[in-house]
Amino acid sequence: MSHPFVLNLIPTTHAANDDAPSRASALLDPREERVLALHKAGVSRRKIVEATGETEHYVRRVTKDVPVTEKLPTTPSERAVARCYPMAIGRTGIKDYQLRSVMSECYGVEWDAEKGRYKGRYTVDQLKRVKERIRERATAEGHSAIFVMDWINADAPLESSTRITQCASNLQDAIQEAVDEFMQASGIQHVEEGLDLTLARKKQEFAARRHILKLAVKGVSKEPVARLQERTMDQVNQLAGTPDAPGVTVAVTKLHHPEPKGDDAFLDYCEGQGWLHPDHYPEVESAISTAGY
Structure with missing residues (x-):
């Protein structure tokens, strides 16, 4: 007697082309789910064993x-890329x-005692990479x-670009006017025999522009303005035949800013300057609080 053919489908039967994640999604117990979640996130086998308490044989x-499917960033560079990428591809960029x-958060920071602020430990090359x-x-x-760039208004990029270009043009005109005014009043009129007057005036105009910028714009010159002025007056007095005349003498002190090591940076700074002893902190804090600050 013949029997009809019956195909029984049970939960453990899978088609040959089923992928690994789908075959287990509905059947995994909580232990397996936790191990697989960490594994797919790129966590090492040893770390999985430590995090779950399972044996290495079980995890394997x-x-x-x-x-x-998703490797966790492990190096400072990888962490920086992972954190900055979503912002960089956003509408307003990063x-x-x-x-x-x-x-700075990924590579760490260190205290710059000269400038009184923290600076990142990353290099220019690491930033570029x-x-x-x-x-x-x-x-x-x-x-x-x-x-x-920080100056760009992401909500009005074209307008901000046009505006800053105009500002730069206005500044260039103002600088040129200042240089022209200087050359008209103090431009070289005579040179020693054998020298080119036109070349001498061009060199003077170029140097005058640079000197004006150094005096007016902070950061153009690495030399402190006070020292530049002192050096200038020494040369001026020598040329004027009065080398002993009093010039501009300004002491240039290299500041040292101690790294904050408490909750109150102001008190830390006072202590670093030697103005306040830590034993006086409670008294000062009480006075500040009483004054309503």
């Missing part, structure tokens, strides 16, 4: 042939100060990474 068996802030990797990832995923 559960994760066998299961690919890692500002320079945002990028540098993340770099992070930006390059962000661009490469964006290109691979069909996006565009935008690194934005």
Whole structure:
């Protein structure tokens, strides 16, 4: 007697082309789910054993042939790329100060006693590599990474660019007017025999422009303005035949800012200057509180 053919489908039966994640999604127990979640996130087997308390043999068996789908960043560079990438491909891009802030958090900071602030431990080359990797990832995923200068208004980029260009043009005109005024009043009129007067005036005009900028714009020269003025007056007095005349003498002191090591940076600074002893902190804090500050 013949029997009809019956195909029984049971939960443990899978088609040959089922992928690993789908075959286990509904059948995994909580232990396996936890191990696989950590494995897919790129956590090492040893770390999984430490985090779950499972044996290495168990972890090895559960994760066998299961690919890692998302690798956790482990180096400062990888962490910086992972954190900056979403901002870089956003509508407004990532500002320079945002990028540098993340770099400092990922690479660490150190106290600059001369400038009185923290600075990142990353190098210019490391910053460039992070930006390059962000661009490469964006290109691979069909996006565009935008690194934005801090002065740009992301909501009105064209307007802000036009405005700052006009500001620069106005500044150039003002500088040229100042140089022209100087040359008209103090331009070289005579030179020694054998020298080119036109060349001498061009050199003087160039040097005058640089000197005006050094005096007027902080940061143009690495030399402190006070020292520049002192050096200038020494030369002027010698040329005027009065080398003993009093010039501009300004003491240039290299400041040292102690790193804050408490909750109140102001009191830390006072202590660093030798103005306040730590034993007096409670009394000072009480006085500040009583005064309503």
